[in-house]
Amino acid sequence: MIQIKNFGYLSALQLFTLFIPLITYPYLIRVIGKEIWGEIIFAQVIISYASLFINFGFDISATRDVSVNRDNPIELSKIVSSVFITKLFFGLISTVSIILLINFVPLFSYHKLLYLYTFIFCFGDIFFPIYFFLGIEKMKYITFINLFTKLLFLLFVFIFVKDKSDYILVPLFNGLGAAIGGIIAMFIAVKIYNIKILLISIATIKSRINTSVNYFITDLSIVLKDRINLLVIGSFIGFTEVAYYDLGTKIVHIAQTPFSIINRVLLPSFAKEFSRRKLFLSVWIFTTISFLMALLLIIFSDTIVPILGGRQMLPASNIIYIYAIVIPLACISSIYGIGLASQGISKNYMLSDIYSFIIYLIAVLSLYVFYDVNIYTLPIPIILSVIFTIFYKQIYLKKNKLL
Template structure:
């Protein structure tokens, strides 16, 4: 019995070490994803002006929708499938090839959708080159199998490659963008960074599995298993990426640029939770339901306290933060928008605790999908109404309310599902 106990303790320590390493790697990755752009944003706002900067942000919001389509929920389902089969190199290879084949088809379809938009609407055809050049981000994201490295719990690779790519983009922007006429170079350099990281990430992944062509049945199964996750991720985009998109349509590129600048700071704060949840997810998904519930309950107070501290700090120093980061009086004049959005730092951490970690871990994909569809539709419908009366302030209010609703609904279903599992427990 003592030998068995020692083996169990060794395995538990090994798992904790892997989770810690992955958390550190993901934390550094998130830092690169948001700190480096925050160094660039003030520079771009000053050099390009509000109008051209807003156009770039508007194009990025459109590309984010296409990214969701190409990802198709494999960021969750692919991670889970790889994590379960990670000790079977041939099976892992079969899953990997199947997912990449699906992604290739989705990239082709999404590019066709982009061309259709450009050909059908003047809003897109006027600056068609910006939208086409921005599409390189979709290609790069599709190539980089983050879901694969997360599933085999080798997140160091993802961190090194992504940080390298972000540094390339940052250097190119600072050295080669000198005036407003250089605005078209931003999507070129951004796409280049993603494509380079995608290429190297794809090459590195080959050493971790054995190539095996998948059956049509497996491709079909993976596609339909991920469909509800795709709908969920699309719904997430409706209450995240659509904000800049809707504001740009109704209030113009300049105001979209202002909102996007402020939102970038909120997203940087919001995504401090992502490394924790992504590092925990492969391990949590292998635990029994009772242990999953216990983990969620232990994390919740920490997330709430951290979010509260950040929100209070922004409420007190909103103008100072915006002035320090952007040095732009127009952006600073919208500090009330920053104060409204600061509550997202509190709500989003709890929202993701349920919708990013708990529901996928217990494989309640449809519950997650229904919650996020509600949030997405609520956000879009209310934004379309409020933006016409309250412009940028209306968008900020609806975005914050949406995050709060998702927390409340997520908490309700967490209690309901965990109670049901207690009842049916043998």
């Protein structure tokens, strides 16, 4: 079954992507030092916002359009062209913004080259038509190209990064790998699937942006929610606690990986042929598996944490005990989101995450005012916000007779 194959491809890629930092982290910390490594991570966070802007929710909106029109070569060329040209335009805006940032803001001007090299990663976002391969359900190209570029990055880091002065090569290799992967992927789309890059009208570009804006806002709200907890911990609690929280949530995210890509695998299938029975079965099957995964993670967390971070990081296990429930909850929310997105109900898809973000902020503020903000209570606002999205999406699925 094609969905199972695609699920396997993307699971392998996502797991490899998550494990790469676990392989390079100890080496880079020893070679270039914690301070410079922190600067590299900070640069990646800043550039990630440019990456988010360039992608602008196309991985959902354009995936759906490609899936619906997969048998229409002319329409496929129009879709790819409109997304590519829009990404080029957003890439230009991002480039100008980064140049202004590193030249006029003192915080960023000290390591100009670091931010410029890190920004090269965004060229991969511009060229790589992930939405196209997702839409035609050929995830193997996404997997093999990304595995190749990430292995290349891994190899180059261990060969060429030998002392502190080589730190600038880390973002350079990472960015070049992403850019090369993007160009290869676009070449495959053009040569193998006969996609033509056409001149697109401004009206078509506006339409593409309008179609995707709700998904972009959703992605933005999710990214902001992920960043705030670490910001609160680092600002008001301490950086040791940041390390505990980061490791605990990272382990949960690794376990969550197979379920977090369900929407990418199932979205094209639901967009092409939707049925309430298929949605119902998907919820029960994947939720049951994800619940078992969360249970196993809790049972073995005291073994997993010392392997990855040493026994001094054991407090991260307590984070896992609390946060693991997010795995099945997020799974349900993700599949409900597929039901809305596949039928083009983007407004409610967006609003569910915006309201969820508001619920999260209210919960954090309530902890601060009425109880206690610490690394063990901060996962609770995230859990509450995910529960809210489940009920919100369920209401609109039923309202539209999709559930």
